[in-house]
Every structure is written in structure tokens, then in C-alpha cells.
Amino acid sequence: MVSRRWWMVGLGLLCLALGPGLTRAAWPDYWPKESPPPDPAVVRRDALALADRIDQLVAARWAAKGVRPAAPADDAEFLRRLYLDLAGRIPRVSEVRDFLGDKATDKRQRLVGQLLESPDYVNHFTNTWRALMLPENNNEQTRFVVPGFESWLRKQLQDNVRYDKMVRDLLTTTVANNQRQLVVPGGPNQGEPSALGYYQANELKPENLAASTSRLFLGVKLECAQCHNHPFARWSRQQFWQYAAFFSGIQAEGQGGVFAGAKDKKDQKQIKIPGTDKVVKARFLDGKKPGWKSGVAARKTLADWMTAADNPYFARAAANRMWAHFFGVGLIEPVDDLGGANPASHPELLDELARQLAAHRFDLKFLARAIASSRTYQLSSGGTPSGPDDPRLFARMPVKGLSPEQLFDSLARATGYREPPRDGRVFFFGAPSARDEFLAKFATQDKRTEVQTSILQALALMNGKFIDDATSVERSETLAAVADAPFLEADGRVEALFLATLSRPPTPQEAARFGAYVRRAGSGGEKKALGDVFWALLNSSEFILNH
Secondary structure (H helix, E strand, C coil), rough: CCCCHHHHHHHHHHHHCCCCCCCCCHCCCCCCCCCCCHHHCCCCCCCCCCHHHHHHHHHHHHHHHCCCCEEEECCEEEEEEHHHHHHHCCCCHHHHHHHHHHHCCCHHHHHHHHHHHHHHHHHHHHHHHHHHHHHCCCCCCHCCCCHHHHHHHHHHHHCCCHHHHHHHHHHHCCCCHHHHHHHCCCCCCCCCCCCCCHHHHHCCCHHHHHHHHHHHHHHHHHHHHHCCCCCCCCCCCCHHHHHHHHHHHHHHHHCCCCCCEEEEEECCCCEECCCCCCCCEECEEEEEECCCCCCHHHHHHHHHHHHHCCCCCCHHHHHHHHHHHHHHCCCCCCCCCCCCEEECCHHHHHHHHHHHHHHHHCCCHHHHHHHHHHCCECCCCCCCCCCCCCCHHHCCCCCCCCCCCHHHHHHHHCCCCCCCCCCCCCCCCCCCCCCHHHHHCCCCCCCCHHCCHHHHHHHHHHHHHHHHHHHHCCCCCHHHHHHCCCCCCCCHHHHHHHHHCCCCCHHHHHHHHHHHHHHHHHHHHHHHHHHHHHHHHHHHHHHHHHC
């Protein structure tokens, strides 16, 4: 377990000015892209070294602001947080018991590694990247391209494809020359792994693709400059269309939209600005002119520039998104607004994370391991640090709302719900699954640290059919198992429900209160009373938040 005095050691080391030890010069640029995969032991060692560097740089900021951080999270708080961040769900009761009972000093590091190699990691980050990459434009047709694109993402994550390669493959995907090769409802290729869904969801429009790719992969909001110049904006309308020109060869055929056919003139490198007679040539956002090569498509040239290790935006945008994933708040906020007028809370830390991500071949697991292994990540969300309680000082873990997928999968895990098997296809008139209905109801674009539950969402959690079934002894697998366990008394049954929902045993006060409630119900009403306890825990703020 992490010492509660670790922060004092960190502050004491500040007098060394973060000197000898781990410095920028000490990091070689590992592993050229052509070389074999690095030794996993070396990667783990480097990740732990980067975790220490994270703690040093964050502690330096605390010292400058006169902040004393919160205490470290206990094992139960850390366990639940890590499962939600890496696996997208709460842990099973058996996983809780095993971890809390493990006395090894390295159990947290081992758990980080286990979850990074688990199928749950692939599922969770497939959901995470799909939610980021596919536009939320309320277009019902977009849902038909989701299965194929999701399958493509899943394959990338299963193979631990480098982030730069994943983005390169997306940017250079061959766009079909006829509609048969695109995704159509009920067609033979619906659900097959393909990055084409990304282009279809953006309606095959250069301006949509420009706005999306710059925001996702460069942390640059260009769309505000699409129609006109803003007096205080960094990006001009001409810059927007110069960037959009890289996608100008993609043209929808027919009436356009998600299911339009498409053609791609790969050698096209210019575009006309709408409403004007001005034609602009493709140009990088850093102002450099592309070095065009014969036979190399415009999107390939863009991909080469974008994913280069020295690109001023790419690695920093990826590192900032990964940090925001774990902390709910980016080192730069908003995460898609990198720029001189929006400085990082910890500039040196962001630069270090970006440089190490690039040096380690854009391995997102490497960065995830480093962040999750840091003592900064393992601080408690409870208590109030001395000094300014600014979330961007990271003196305690910010409380984060669960994504719709995290909430559903955690509810399913807690209650024992199993989704009926599906064939992976979506049809116009097919009945939505319980998961589909839940995700549609809880879809949100809110910032994770500012999520608010709507009235309809609260009602769905309190008395919707899914929760009603989940807290019924006749229909809930978990509740039935707890209620019928012959070796448990009332207090043991209450503890089992706490472990299943909140991933911790009840406090003495909670055990006394809930245990008394169940015992008062008597043998005839004990099962219903346990259902009431289960309902209360599933509807608690502690369950629907990551802390």
C-alpha cells in the first residue's frame, strides 16, 4: 500500500530542483519504427520511471501553490477506480476479495498490467475511441456504420496497434468507388471490420473530415473558421480550407449522405472555398508546404506529417487525451483546444508525456501504465487538500461521472445480467436490446467531471424495467444467489451486496443500519428487504460515479 507520507518525500526532493536522476537527457529515443517490438520488461521499467517523473512534476506545482495533497486512496477505492478506467466496469466480488486479501506490496502494479492485457481493456477502449471518433450528429443513419467501425477499432486494440499507425490507417483508408463497397443497411459488409464508417459518418465531406481529424488527432478546433474569420481566433478561414484540401479528392456521388456512393481522386490537392472564387492548395497547420511526391496521395502526405514524432500537435494531443481519460480533466482544457492562448496547467509534464509516448512508438498501453502507476493517480478523491482546491492541480482525484457504457456494464456486472447474443447486424426495424435502449437514454456529451443526471435518467435508474428486474429476487442472478446462500446471515448478505455494487465492505455504521433493516423484515420478508438494500446501493451516487 502506498505510504501516506509519500508527498512529503516528493516535496523534500524539490530542493534538488528535480536534478540528478530522471531528466530529459536521460531518456534515449527508443526503438525506431522499423525495429522489432521492445522487451516488455524494459517497457514496464520505463513506465514506472515515467510514473515517478509525473509525481515529481505534479509535486513541484503543489509546492509552488502551497498545496498539501489528499491522502492516498485505500485499496478498495483504487481497485474500483482502476477497473472503471481500464476495464470499463466494476470488479466482480471474487476480484474484490482477492485484491483486498492480497498482502503483496506490488499488487497495484500487477493489477494494472493484468487489466491492460485483459479483453475488458479492449472492450472499454473500443467504446471510448468509437465515442470520440464517430460524430454525434443525431443522424439515425449513422448507427448502421457503427458495427463495422467498432469491429475495426476492436481489431486495432486487440493487436495493440501503435496509435500513430492506427491514425495513419484511418487517414489513408481506401474510399470505395461504388456503393456496394460501402456499408448499407442489411448489406453483406455491415458489421465487417472497416474504417470506412468514419468517412460515411462524416458524410464523405472534406469539411467534415477536416474538422473531425484536426480536433481528434491534433487537438485543434478548426470548424469555427469554416465559414468566416473570427477577430480573436488563431485559425483563419483560409487555413481551414487549406487543411480540408487534403480530403478534397473524396466526393460523394448521388444525393450524398451516409449511404452515398463515393469516388476518390487521390491526386487532388486543392479546393474551392464555398461562396468565393478562391481556390486554395493543401497546406499543413504548422504553416509548412507539403513536399509532394509523385504518385503519393494527398491523404498519405497528410498522414506522414500528422503522425511524425516531431509533429507539434499529434503526440501532445494524444497524451492530453489519455491524461483526461484517467483524471477527467486534461492538462489542457478543453482537450481539443491546444494552442498558445490555452496553456497547459503543467507544461513540462505534458511535453514529457508526449515525448515519451513518441519515444515508445506511440504505445498507448505504455502511457496508461505510467499514469495509473503514479502516486498522483492513486490519491483519494475524499478530503480537501490544504491550499487551493483547483481540480487542475490534481491534489486529489476528481470525481468523474461514468460513461453510458461504463454504467450499463457495471450494472450488468453487479446484477448478473447477461445480454442475449446478437448477430452483430443492425436493421431498420429490429427491436433494440436492453443495452441499446440504456445507452440511448444515457448518451451525454457532458464533461465527465460535470455530468448531471437528468430526470428521465434518474427515473430509469429508480424504477425502470432494467433496475426493477435487477432488484427482483425472481429475476436478478446476484440477488437470488445472495438471498439463498445457506452459509450467510443478514450481515453477510449485506456485505455481499456492498462488494457486488460498491466494491468495498460496508462501514460499521452501514453494516449496523442495513443489517438491522434486513433482520427486522423477518424470515418472510428478508428477500424483499435485501432487494431494497440492493436498489438503494445501485441508485447511490457512489455507484454511478468514479472516485
